[in-house]
Amino acid sequence: MILSNRYNFLYVHIAKTGGTSVRAALRRLQWKDPYYLAQFICSRLSHMTGHRIAAKLPRHAKIICAQEMLPKEFFDGLFKFAFVRNPWDLQVSSYHHLKRERPHLLAGHESFEAFTRWKLDPQRPYQYHLDTSITLQTDYLIDLHGRILTDFIGRYETLHEDFAHICKIIGVPPIELPHKRQATDRKKDYRSYYSDDLAELVGKHFARDIELLGYRFDPV
Template sequence: MSRPDPELFRTRPGNRRRLTPPGEAELDRLAAAGEKSGWLSPLAYNLTISHGHRFVWYRVAKVATRTIRHHCESNGVVLDVDHAMRIRYPLASYADYFTFAFVRDPLDRFVSAWHDKVVDNNYYDFDPATHARMQVVEEFAAWTATHDLAAVPGTDQHLTLQSRMIDLNRVDFIGRLETFDRDFAEVCERIGAPAVPSAPKNQTAPGGRDQQVSAELRALVTQMYRRDYQLFGYSPDQA
């Protein structure tokens, strides 16, 4: 079986989350070849790919995704695979593409998700009584802790472990929201894009909206996201 053409994979003009029929058919063909063939990544990821600028971006929800996408769109960087969700990708096809991701302090990310998806919205479709209870961030953290945060699919992308959303065996560069200007400037230089935007557009800036964090919340988040703390070098005591 020949190496799949990387440019075969594109998302649909009217549905940026799904690949075009030829792209989906090719992934089905590769999957049918069996796991021993090694064509596809063992795990699925949320991917954005540009063939013209030759990069693969492993999108981590709640970590400057809108900022990065807006910068690409505003500066003529065509996103051929725009917002593909939970797909395995052909490894050999993108071996010479630059791969990158951005991460964030796990506690800040969790508080941001809570504000956005619970306080400002009812994204998880809680019943009225439960939604009222979830306005307390510790309650939402206790509910989140009942889920397997490494399960993809299965866990909401805004809560999934950041380390699970990145192909750590193949990523070339991992930037941080806390040093976004510097790190994204390096990404832009690597992919041949114009200069970095001035600041990320996340709803919750680094440091979180809540300056006072309870010991209960800190302990729950540390337990849930222990792997992220360990892999990315964040300290729970400094969140």
């Protein structure tokens, strides 16, 4: 999550939706923020204390976290945005990310189908990186009453166009998005990873995302 006082925006970073590229592009704006030094110091202090002082908004914090921590008038006046992604494609991206960065988490479940079924098993013990990857994207966007709090929801599928629109709204020249964390070992078409029943299983788990965000297994 990135908060900018100078440009009056709040970016809600949902994992595996192009957020690393968005953060890299927005970083240059952070340096111009009058509160950047204070934010940086608080972030370092939070890290040094094992995040026990509640002095920062975590990278993948949900928007309700910012709503609770910030003054109401200030929060309401922010331009709040996030990016989302087709849930079936997101799970393929998550699989390759964990396979590359934390391969020990795949132990005994090396194939995409076996790993995804295991992740979605409600009897599986909690594991932060696994559970974060199957958290509903809409959970990051809503308040306690289920109301969407973001002003704009961009899409990974139109990442560059939507980010250009965001730059226009916050009043900055268009910023080129860098290419970050692109997997080289995955197939381009996410649908090739799925059997019919696995696609249905993922669809059931992410039913609210699919309904509210308008996704489907076969893109239009």
